[in-house]
Amino acid sequence: MLNVDIKKRLVDFTLDVRFSVENNILVLFGPSGAGKTTILRSIAGLIKPDQGTISYCDQLFFCSVTKTFLAPQHRRVGYMFQEYALFPHMNVEKNIWYGVKGSNEKADELYGKLMDLLKIETLASRLIDKLSGGERQRVALARALMAQPNILLLDEPLSALDKDTRCELQAELRTMQSIWKIPFILVTHDPEEAKALGDQFLFIEKGRQVTQPVGWEN
Known part of the structure; x- marks a missing residue:
């Protein structure tokens, strides 16, 4: 299980989130600039939170109290960037x-x-x-x-695709997760995509976890 409990001061607000995810797909849902990508980058070790802990099973990635910070190459975290970075x-x-x-x-x-x-x-x-x-x-x-990887992070991986291709690849992502059986954490601000892919949901606005947003059920 991946456990995340972190705070990170950003330009306009402080990111403050706490969640756990097992071997399923967690969707980070919210508007652009809400802090979703910062969460992914913190898990990957590309940035360091100000406070808190990040751990996977018995491996500690980050702890502000013990000043632990595991380098990205030792975390076995896959990261699929929004622009793919090929x-x-x-x-x-x-x-x-x-x-x-x-x-x-x-x-x-x-x-x-x-x-x-x-x-x-x-x-x-x-x-x-x-x-x-x-x-x-x-x-x-x-x-x-x-x-x-032990964990796969996906930052709006389908945002640049047409609707038909997105639907096809949403199905393929779910298939791959069911085969690999590792946590997938996916960022999106598209409610249809979130519902199609997510087993768990974390709603974020200005760095804070919120209840189900207005219009989610529509």
């Missing part, structure tokens, strides 16, 4: 293998499984700028899972 000078295969420490039978098997599940076997040699938005999303997801 390398345009590399083909699909090299992007997916980027950051993997050497090839072995287990890694080769995982690579083949991801290519098959995400339906990108025919794209292995293609450069990133030759891919559609949906194809880039699949490649970014494959790269994140290729690192065999």
Whole structure:
């Protein structure tokens, strides 16, 4: 289980959240600028909260009391950025293998499984700028899972896609989570997407957890 209880002073407000998530999909829902991405970056170790703790199972990522701060590379947290952060000078295969420490039978098997599940076997040699938005999303997801993370963070991964592609990839994200059985934490401000993907919901406004927002049931 991932446990997060942190405070972080931002420009316009203080982020103050507390939540836990097991092996399901937690959606962080709220307007732009509410602090959702700051939560992801804190879990990944890209920024340091001011106070609190972050832990996964028996591993402490951050603790302000003991001054613990585990470096990002030791957290086994996958991060799928909103813009995907793929390398345009590399083909699909090299992007997916980027950051993997050497090839072995287990890694080769995982690579083949991801290519098959995400339906990108025919794209292995293609450069990133030759891919559609949906194809880039699949490649970014494959790269994140290729690192065999314990937690996967997704920052508005479908926001740039058309409606039909989004619906298709929402289903694929749920399938991948059910196979990997690790916490997925996904940021969105789209209520339809949140409801389609979420098992748990954390509603955030100006850094604070709030009750169900007005219009959520509509």
